[in-house]
Structure formats: C-alpha cells, structure tokens
Amino acid sequence: MLDIKFECELSLVAGGAGFIGTQLVTNLLDQGRTVLVVDNFSRGQRNFLSHHLGNRRLHVVEADLSRRENCEMAFNIAEDLGRISEVWHLAANSDIPAGVADPDIDLKDTFCTSFELLRAMRAHKVKVINFASSSAVYGDWMDVPLHESLGPLRPISNYGAMKLASEAQICASAESFLDQANIFRFPNVVGTPATHGVLYDFIGRLKKDPSKLEVLGDGTQQKSYLHVSDLVSAMLAVRNRPTGPRVEIVNIGATDVGVTVKWIAEQVASRISPSAEIVFGDSNRGWIGDVPKFQYLTDRIQSYDWVPMLGSRAAVIRAINEIALEFDL
Amino acid sequence: MLDIKFECELSLVAGGAGFIGTQLVTNLLDQGRTVLVVDNFSRGQRNFLSHHLGNRRLHVVEADLSRRENCEMAFNIAEDLGRISEVWHLAANSDIPAGVADPDIDLKDTFCTSFELLRAMRAHKVKVINFASSSAVYGDWMDVPLHESLGPLRPISNYGAMKLASEAQICASAESFLDQANIFRFPNVVGTPATHGVLYDFIGRLKKDPSKLEVLGDGTQQKSYLHVSDLVSAMLAVRNRPTGPRVEIVNIGATDVGVTVKWIAEQVASRISPSAEIVFGDSNRGWIGDVPKFQYLTDRIQSYDWVPMLGSRAAVIRAINEIALEFDL
Numbered sequence: 001m002l003d004i005k006f007e008c009e010l011s012l013v014a015g016g017a018g019f020i021g022t023q024l025v026t027n028l029l030d031q032g033r034t035v036l037v038v039d040n041f042s043r044g045q046r047n048f049l050s051h052h053l054g055n056r057r058l059h060v061v062e063a064d065l066s067r068r069e070n071c072e073m074a075f076n077i078a079e080d081l082g083r084i085s086e087v088w089h090l091a092a093n094s095d096i097p098a099g100v101a102d103p104d105i106d107l108k109d110t111f112c113t114s115f116e117l118l119r120a121m122r123a124h125k126v127k128v129i130n131f132a133s134s135s136a137v138y139g140d141w142m143d144v145p146l147h148e149s150l151g152p153l154r155p156i157s158n159y160g161a162m163k164l165a166s167e168a169q170i171c172a173s174a175e176s177f178l179d180q181a182n183i184f185r186f187p188n189v190v191g192t193p194a195t196h197g198v199l200y201d202f203i204g205r206l207k208k209d210p211s212k213l214e215v216l217g218d219g220t221q222q223k224s225y226l227h228v229s230d231l232v233s234a235m236l237a238v239r240n241r242p243t244g245p246r247v248e249i250v251n252i253g254a255t256d257v258g259v260t261v262k263w264i265a266e267q268v269a270s271r272i273s274p275s276a277e278i279v280f281g282d283s284n285r286g287w288i289g290d291v292p293k294f295q296y297l298t299d300r301i302q303s304y305d306w307v308p309m310l311g312s313r314a315a316v317i318r319a320i321n322e323i324a325l326e327f328d329l
Numbered sequence: 330m331l332d333i334k335f336e337c338e339l340s341l342v343a344g345g346a347g348f349i350g351t352q353l354v355t356n357l358l359d360q361g362r363t364v365l366v367v368d369n370f371s372r373g374q375r376n377f378l379s380h381h382l383g384n385r386r387l388h389v390v391e392a393d394l395s396r397r398e399n400c401e402m403a404f405n406i407a408e409d410l411g412r413i414s415e416v417w418h419l420a421a422n423s424d425i426p427a428g429v430a431d432p433d434i435d436l437k438d439t440f441c442t443s444f445e446l447l448r449a450m451r452a453h454k455v456k457v458i459n460f461a462s463s464s465a466v467y468g469d470w471m472d473v474p475l476h477e478s479l480g481p482l483r484p485i486s487n488y489g490a491m492k493l494a495s496e497a498q499i500c501a502s503a504e505s506f507l508d509q510a511n512i513f514r515f516p517n518v519v520g521t522p523a524t525h526g527v528l529y530d531f532i533g534r535l536k537k538d539p540s541k542l543e544v545l546g547d548g549t550q551q552k553s554y555l556h557v558s559d560l561v562s563a564m565l566a567v568r569n570r571p572t573g574p575r576v577e578i579v580n581i582g583a584t585d586v587g588v589t590v591k592w593i594a595e596q597v598a599s600r601i602s603p604s605a606e607i608v609f610g611d612s613n614r615g616w617i618g619d620v621p622k623f624q625y626l627t628d629r630i631q632s633y634d635w636v637p638m639l640g641s642r643a644a645v646i647r648a649i650n651e652i653a654l655e656f657d658l
Contacts, residue, residue, distance in 0.1 A: 172485060
C-alpha cells in the first residue's frame with residue numbers, strides 16, 4: 001500500500017484582509033484554491049472575510065510581516081496547511097501623507113514587508129510572487145502618459161519610493177531564486193470594503209456634516225479609477241499566463257482619461273447630501289506626494305485579453321453606492 | 330560690538346575613508362572646504378587619509394550610519410564643527426556576491442545608510458545630497474547602451490536593488506525637503522587605495538600564487554572602466570552646476586566600449602607575473618548579479634563639459650601600476 005500524503009496548493013495572501021485583498025481572496029477561493037490570509041489588521045478587518053465563514057479552505061493568521069519572526073511563523077503555518085505555490089503581496093501602508101510625515105511608516109509597512117516576504121520565500125523555496133505595486137512609483141510626469149518603460153522613475157512620496165524599492169528587490173530575487181514575478185502597478189482603485197481613499201473620505205465627511213464637503217486641493221486633479229473587481233480579474237489574467245518573462249511589470253488601469261476630483265465630489269454629494277456646499281482648496285495637489293494628473297498606457301495589460309468592465313465614471317458611481325451602504329447611507 | 334560667530338561650510342562625507350571617498354576628500358580639501366569623514370572602517374581605513382595628517386580642516390569620526398543613533402551622533406558632531414552644507418553619500422557594501430548570498434548586507438549597508446542619512450538631513454535641515462549610485466541599478470540590458478531614461482529598471486543583484494531603493498528615497502525626499510540631489514550612476518572604477526574590484530582581486534591572487542591566475546567566468550565580459558580621478562572630477566562638475574533640475578541622475582563613465590576581463594587578466598599578468606597561466610571558467614558571468622557586458626551612454630555628463638582624461642585601457646593600466654605598488658610589487 002502506498003503512503004500518499006495529499007498536499008494542497010496554497011496561496012499565501014499578505015494583506016488579504018484589506019480592501020483589495022478581500023476581493024482577491026474571494027476569487028482565489030472561487031477557483032478552488034486553499035488560501036492563508038496573513039494580515040496585521042491595521043486597516044484590514046476579520047469581518048471583511050466573514051462571508052467565507054465555514055469555508056475550510058480559508059485560513060487566517062495575524063502577523064506583522066515586516067518583523068522577521070512573525071513572517072517566519074506565518075510561513076511555517078502555511079507549510080503545515082499545504083504546499084505554498086505562490087505569494088500575493090498586498091500588505092502596505094495605505095496612508096500616503098502619513099508616510100511623508102514619518103518615513104519610518106513606509107520603510108516598515110511598505111518596504112520591510114516585501115523584503116521579509118522575499119527572504120522567507122527563498123528559505124521556503126516559494127518561487128512565484130504577485131506584487132501590488134503602484135502608479136506612485138512613476139512620480140510626476142505632467143502630461144506624459146505613463147507606460148511601463150518610462151525612466152528614470154522619480155517617486156515623490158515615500159510610499160512610492162518604498163514601492164519602487166520593493167520592485168527592485170523582487171527583480172534581484174528573480175535573478176537568484178524566483179520562477180515568476182508579477183509586478184502590478186495599481187491605479188486608483190475603488191469599491192468595497194473601503195478602508196481609505198477619496199470616496200471613503202468624502203462619504204465619511206458628508207455623513208458627519210451633511211451641509212458641507214471640504215476638498216483638499218482645487219479639484220482639478222484628474223485621475224482614472226478602476227473598480228476592484230476589474231483589478232482582480234486583471235491580476236489573475238497575468239498570473240495565469242502560460243509563459244512570458246520571469247519578471248512582468250504591468251500597469252493596470254482604466255482605458256479612459258479619468259475624472260476630476262471636482263466631478264467626484266459632485267457625484268458623492270448628489271448621492272449622499274445633494275444640498276451640501278462643496279468647498280475647494282487652492283492647490284492642484286492634495287498633499288506632498290500627490291500627483292495632480294496622470295494617465296496610464298495600458299497596452300500591456302490589454303495584451304492579456306483583459307479589458308475593464310467599468311470605465312472610470314461607472315466605477316466611481318458604482319463604488320459610491322457600495323460605500324454608502326457600508327456607511328448605512 | 331557685534332558678536333560674530335564664524336561658521337565654516339562643512340561637507341559630510343559618508344564612506345569618506347573608502348576607495349572613492351578618499352580621493353573625493355582630497356579634492357574637497359584642495360578646494361578649501363572643511364570635511365567630516367564618517368566611516369565604519371569595514372573597508373575604509375584611517376591610513377588612506379594619512380597624507381592629510383595635520384590638516385585642521387579634516388575631521389574623522391567612526392560610525393555605522395545604518396544605525397539611527399550613530400547617524401544622529403555624526404550629524405551632531407558635524408554641527409559642532411560648522412554648517413553642514415552638503416552630504417556626500419559613498420557608504421555602501423562593496424561586495425556584490427556577499428550581498429546576493431545574504432540580502433541583509435545590502436539592506437543594512439547599502440540601503441539603510443541612505444535612509445538614515447536622509448532622515449538626519451531632514452532633521453538637521455541639510456538640503457544637498459550627492460549620492461554614489463551604480464550601473465547595477467540597470468540590470469542586464471544585453472546590447473542596449475545604458476542611458477539614464479531607460480526603464481523599467483530590473484537590477485539583478487541585491488546591491489543594485491538597494492542602490493535603486495536609495496535613489497527612490499532620495500527622489501521622494503527631494504519633493505519634501507531637498508534643494509539639490511545629484512545621483513551618480515558609477516561605472517567600474519579603478520585606482521587606489523583599492524579595497525576591492527577585479528584588479529585588486531587579480532593582483533592579490535598573483536601575489537599569492539605567481540604561477541596561475543584563475544578567472545571567474547570565461548573572460549568575455551566587457552565593461553568600461555574609469556579612473557577614480559576622472560570620476561571625482563565628474564562628480565564635482567555636476568555638484569557645482571549653477572542651476573538645473575532638483576534631482577539630477579547622471580551616468581558617469583568612460584566614453585569607449587570598454588575592455589574584456591580576458592584583456593585585463595593579460596595586462597595584470599604581464600605586469601605582475603608574465604609567466605603565469607591564465608585559467609578561465611565556463612560562464613559569461615562571474616557570479617549571480619554580475620552583468621556580462623554593458624556600455625554607458627554619457628551624453629548627459631559630457632554636457633557638463635567633462636571628458637575623462639583616461640579611456641578604459643589607460644585607466645586600467647595606470648591602476649594596475651598603482652595597485653601593484655600598494656601590494657609592494
């Protein structure tokens with residue numbers, strides 16, 4: 001009689017209880033995979049995953065992945081559950097202004113998480129990483145559409161700098177021990193369960209004071225927005241590629257020119273509190289590290305037969321409704 | 330009566346007792362500046378600066394700049410000596426294979442030194458940084474000549490990754506508090522006082538065993554080499570620019586196509602031990618993280634009215650003689 005030990009294929013999802021992580025975990029579970037969510041629950045919440053209660057393929061562990069011993073513990077738990085076939089790394093600081101005020105925040109939460117995850121992957125012979133990078137790595141290119149081959153990259157926030165640092169460490173790791181690294185440069189993403197971002201901020205403010213919506217900056221900042229459901233389908237399309245380069249760096253974003261903050265403020269007000277007065281600031285930047293305008297070139301992600309189901313306008317309007325429900329509005 | 334406190338303009342040189350730092354410090358002193366060398370003396374040596382003994386404008390302090398309290402101490406000492414008008418950051422790991430074997434080395438010595446220096450500069454209101462970056466940030470572009478606008482950058486060594494991470498953090502810092510950041514992407518540099526590098530390695534081996542020179546790799550790797558005296562004059566040309574962008578990223582390198590490792594081995598052997606047998610390896614890479622061939626485009630540095638006094642061949646031959654003297658050969 002053969003002694004067969006069944007080992008399932010496991011996805012370790014760092015930051016899996018956060019905004020985007022939650023949506024990704026749902027899709028991975030739907031594909032039949034076993035998932036270990038590792039989260040420090042600073043922004044992520046256990047109840048974001050509550051609809052999977054009772055799913056025996058979902059496991060959750062609390063750990064701060066920027067700390068070596070925590071990271072090692074998470075990998076040991078994962079190995080007890082199955083063979084770790086891939087890491088999804090979505091753990092990061094998500095408060096860009098906070099990281100500009102105190103660089104230690106992005107050093108620890110945005111970069112050291114990457115460094116320690118890669119270190120543990122090498123030790124545990126895990127050879128596939130999918131990394132949530134950001135448009136913030138580009139810095140401010142004014143009217144130049146952003147494509148993946150631009151250089152030199154001069155991020156203007158510590159968040160962007162530590163995302164670029166993470167990309168660099170992933171590339172070096174690919175040379176020594178990885179089989180596949182997918183680096184996704186995220187756009188502005190909207191949807192639920194929202195934990196931060198412009199819509200969450202505006203809706204929260206209007207709930208507190210329905211008479212007035214104060215907007216940082218003059219409202220002319222124009223960006224494209226992608227719904228989280230489209231983002232996750234793009235990541236999976238790249239992850240499931242049969243071949244291709246060892247390191248794939250790909251912008252994920254809407255294919256339109258985006259919408260202005262002024263338009264967003266008006267949409268939020270009309271849904272939440274139509275009589276609210278909208279008050280704008282003077283600058284075309286919301287804060288140090290904010291890029292006033294950017295447009296992605298998305299040829300590469302479209303070459304994976306992916307197109308977003310929702311454009312920027314539709315994504316924002318759908319997300320406003322979703323977040324309003326979250327706020328019981 | 331006016332109470333005038335004379336404050337001199339001080340250059341803080343991190344890694345100032347190392348190979349390139351020593352040469353830079355000499356030039357800064359020649360220009361009449363006051364210099365504080367901060368070095369951990371892992372590769373750098375006090376006696377590299379011995380010819381400045383008695384120069385009251387040179388100060389030396391031992392500190393590991395990757396450690397916050399050491400970095401803070403160094404800045405406090407500097408402020409007692411004068412007004413810190415600029416930082417030169419040449420502190421880094423210089424053993425690339427060691428950093429591939431243990432990523433902690435480049436995290437600490439190549440990146441954390443940058444992070445902590447920038448943090449201290451913000452606290453002490455120092456607004457000019459000159460940073461020794463590296464061709465290693467580019468990764469392997471095969472036959473594509475390397476210019477500063479290439480992207481995406483995919484470094485293949487942890488050393489290159491942590492140099493790129495440092496560049497990123499400098500760019501973000503420029504957005505919040507720096508007036509001028511000069512990022513120099515160094516080529517292979519030769520000269521004395523050598524502490525590492527291909528010439529130092531070959532000459533050391535031949536001193537030990539004059540009958541044989543074993544070469545990592547098949548000898549076909551081709552790179553350009555710059556003499557350290559030309560490197561320092563290029564950095565000073567950029568530093569002394571009257572205007573220009575807040576962040577200047579510039580390749581510094583010879584203007585020729587370079588020389589092969591085989592040619593270098595032959596030159597070393599003919600100078601040190603003409604009867605030595607030269608034995609090559611099989612690979613066209615010396616180690617993981619080694620780029621077999623690269624060529625710099627140097628239009629940008631030449632726009633500063635700089636040209637190297639020595640091409641790759643002349644630089645290598647001069648350096649072989651200089652290092653041979655160091656080895657008493």
